[in-house]
Amino acid sequence: MEAKIISEHYTKDEFIGIDGYKKHGGYEQIANAFKMQPKEIIEMVKAAGLRGRGGAGFPTGMKWSFLPDNGEERYLLCNADEGEPGTFKDRKMMERAPHQLIEGMIISGYAVNSHKGYIYVRGEYRHIIELLEKAIKEAYDAGYLGKNIQGSGFDFDLDVYSGAGAYICGEETGMISSLEGYKGQPKLKPPFPAVQGYLKKPTIVNNVETLASVKYILRDGVEAYRKYGTEKSTGTKLFSVSGDVQRPGTYEVPLGYPLKQLIEEECGGLKPGRKLKAVIPGGSSAPILNAEEAYKVNMDYESLQSVGSMLGSGAVIVIDDTRCMVDLLDVTLHFYHHESCGQCTPCREGTGWINKIANKIVKGEGRVQDIDLLETVAKNMMGKTICALSDAAAMPTISFVQKFRDEFEFYVREGRSKVKGQTYAQVHG
Amino acid sequence: MFQLANERVEKIKSEMKRYETKQSAIIPALYQVQEQYGWVSKEAIDFLSELMEIPVAEIREVFTFYTMFNQKPTGKFHLQVCTNISCSMAGGRELTDYICKKLNVKAGETSADGKFSVSKVECLGSCDTAPVMQNNFEYHENLNEAKIDQIIESLQKLN
Numbered sequence: 048m049e050a051k052i053i054s055e056h057y058t059k060d061e062f063i064g065i066d067g068y069k070k071h072g073g074y075e076q077i078a079n080a081f082k083m084q085p086k087e088i089i090e091m092v093k094a095a096g097l098r099g100r101g102g103a104g105f106p107t108g109m110k111w112s113f114l115p116d117n118g119e120e121r122y123l124l125c126n127a128d129e130g131e132p133g134t135f136k137d138r139k140m141m142e143r144a145p146h147q148l149i150e151g152m153i154i155s156g157y158a159v160n161s162h163k164g165y166i167y168v169r170g171e172y173r174h175i176i177e178l179l180e181k182a183i184k185e186a187y188d189a190g191y192l193g194k195n196i197q198g199s200g201f202d203f204d205l206d207v208y209s210g211a212g213a214y215i216c217g218e219e220t221g222m223i224s225s226l227e228g229y230k231g232q233p234k235l236k237p238p239f240p241a242v243q244g245y246l247k248k249p250t251i252v253n254n255v256e257t258l259a260s261v262k263y264i265l266r267d268g269v270e271a272y273r274k275y276g277t278e279k280s281t282g283t284k285l286f287s288v289s290g291d292v293q294r295p296g297t298y299e300v301p302l303g304y305p306l307k308q309l310i311e312e313e314c315g316g317l318k319p320g321r322k323l324k325a326v327i328p329g330g331s332s333a334p335i336l337n338a339e340e341a342y343k344v345n346m347d348y349e350s351l352q353s354v355g356s357m358l359g360s361g362a363v364i365v366i367d368d369t370r371c372m373v374d375l376l377d378v379t380l381h382f383y384h385h386e387s388c389g390q391c392t393p394c395r396e397g398t399g400w401i402n403k404i405a406n407k408i409v410k411g412e413g414r415v416q417d418i419d420l421l422e423t424v425a426k427n428m429m430g431k432t433i434c435a436l437s438d439a440a441a442m443p444t445i446s447f448v449q450k451f452r453d454e455f456e457f458y459v460r461e462g463r464s465k466v467k468g469q470t471y472a473q474v475h476g
Numbered sequence: 477m478f479q480l481a482n483e484r485v486e487k488i489k490s491e492m493k494r495y496e497t498k499q500s501a502i503i504p505a506l507y508q509v510q511e512q513y514g515w516v517s518k519e520a521i522d523f524l525s526e527l528m529e530i531p532v533a534e535i536r537e538v539f540t541f542y543t544m545f546n547q548k549p550t551g552k553f554h555l556q557v558c559t560n561i562s563c564s565m566a567g568g569r570e571l572t573d574y575i576c577k578k579l580n581v582k583a584g585e586t587s588a589d590g591k592f593s594v595s596k597v598e599c600l601g602s603c604d605t606a607p608v609m610q611n612n613f614e615y616h617e618n619l620n621e622a623k624i625d626q627i628i629e630s631l632q633k634l635n
């Protein structure tokens with residue numbers, strides 16, 4: 048069953064504006080936070096076991112502790128770039144509860160002793176940028192933002208920044224370059240943003256859902272927060288489910304929730320007469336699972352790792368038996384090639400090469416050796432680059448080829464799709 | 477001749493003060509140009525460079541990095557159809573073909589009357605309502621051919 052903590056009020060339109068938000072306990076946790084020392088909040092977030100919801104699952108409290116204690120100005124950046132294919136839960140949250148994110152940022156800002164925050168939103172979400180600007184103004188007018196918030200002596204300013212269409216700006220150092228007014232190219236780490244980020248100042252970057260979750264840790268306490276989830280993957284998580292299910296959408300379930308149950312109960316199962324073929328469990332960068340693996344796995348960081356995949360952004364793409372895996376890999380590789388920022392040779396050349404091979408195969412022009420070539424090139428793209436995009440393109444490639452090799456072999460042998468019976472060009476014109 | 481509307485120039489000036497450095501106002505400034513002209517010309521970049529006192533090369537670098545900035549004249553209605561994985565599974569590619577045929581353009585091009593441009597774009601963060609497209613910034617979700625017909629018909633009535 049769903050466990051609606053973060054998303055409890057998302058169906059209520061009044062929750063979007065500040066008055067309705069306050070009616071449901073909105074902004075109450077700010078006063079609660081101000082009663083504590085910032086360090087106590089960081090300890091609480093650590094004890095609750097909160098892990099980043101943006102993709103890597105890094106422990107949030109630990110990231111916050113990396114800030115150097117040197118009196119330098121610090122920035123808090125919210126990553127609302129949401130570009131990982133299959134992911135739309137941050138959009139949902141910001142559309143239905145902009146103040147929830149703002150409250151989470153005020154509390155987090157206080158905890159990390161930052162006085163300036165930005166929400167970096169992907170450019171395509173223009174309507175959300177407008178909604179957030181309005182909500183931020185409401186929060187200033189109500190005295191939740193600005194100088195001496197609620198008489199606490201704590202100052203916090205918050206603003207929004209619009210991206211302009213580049214997946215790579217979701218990578219935290221790419222995002223910082225973009226916010227600084229340059230092309231959004233990632234930078235080599237270390238130094239990590241916590242030490243040297245926006246304008247070379249210590250900077251915390253967290254995902255929308257991570258920052259909003261902080262509020263609920265304060266509200267419910269560590270024990271109650273840990274009641275949901277597993278020992279190492281605590282709390283609830285918003286999953287974006289799309290693809291071949293009856294009811295795609297955003298669902299909040301405890302971490303550790305069985306994927307089978309998420310598909311069958313929350314999403315109403317597959318379409319009539321269809322069988323599960325595969326699931327991408329954490330956005331298109333996550334290695335794909337075959338049906339057998341998907342029906343056994345639980346949705347937490349460790350379980351997915353144990354089957355060789357990852358929770359990523361929590362974007363679940365369900366694929367039934369009418370789909371051609373060669374075609375879906377081609378679509379995915381087109382994306383990574385398009386989005387590579389080009390700084391690193393293995394990524395720039397590699398994404399181009401594997402995209403070309405996959406494309407050749409779907410046109411019915413592939414050779415048998417191309418299948419191994421896909422895998423070899425992909426393997427050579429891993430662990431060699433400035434950011435994880437190269438790996439993000441390599442991982443699906445390797446897993447698609449390994450788990451659905453028969454479809455690739457059929458395609459190169461017969462020059463057409465095993466599933467569709469035709470080539471891509473014959474199907475799509 | 478390139479002539480950015482006064483209120484847009486003022487907006488750019490205020491964006492230059494909004495962030496810690498004026499460099500951060502490059503993206504907002506490019507949006508201001510694009511919203512008036514539909515794309516960003518060389519003249520526009522020269523103008524911004526002078527207005528913002530930022531070298532042309534730095535503005536160009538930002539301009540060419542981001543896919544949402546159009547490097548050539550673009551139709552009044554820019555139909556951007558998602559062809560990433562969930563939308564492709566829901567028929568996004570076939571719908572793109574349908575739109576192109578209907579408007580007699582190729583993806584990446586603009587109709588002869590300058591009204592419509594069609595592009596294939598990556599995931600729009602709306603995969604639960606696939607297939608999806610944006611007309612400029614407006615989302616159209618759960619698309620099918622009948623809906624496309626309606627949308628295009630109503631856009632054609634606007635001038």
Ligand SMILES: Cc1cc2nc3c(=O)[nH]c(=O)nc-3n(C[C@H](O)[C@H](O)[C@H](O)COP(=O)(O)O)c2cc1C
Binds near residue numbers: 102103128
């Ligand atoms: C190519 C790439 C794209 C990414 N895109 C996003 C994104 O859209 N949203 C996000 O929150 N994190 C994204 N990340 C992860 C961020 O780099 C960063 O780890 C995250 O924002 C940290 O927040 P968290 O600890 O709260 O998860 C991306 C990473 C990579 C390598």
Ligand code: SF4
Binds near residue numbers: 215390394
């Ligand atoms: S891995 Fe790819 S996207 Fe990341 S910095 Fe290198 S070239 Fe750019």
Ligand code: FES
Binds near residue numbers: 558560601608
């Ligand atoms: S795949 Fe089209 S909106 Fe995500």
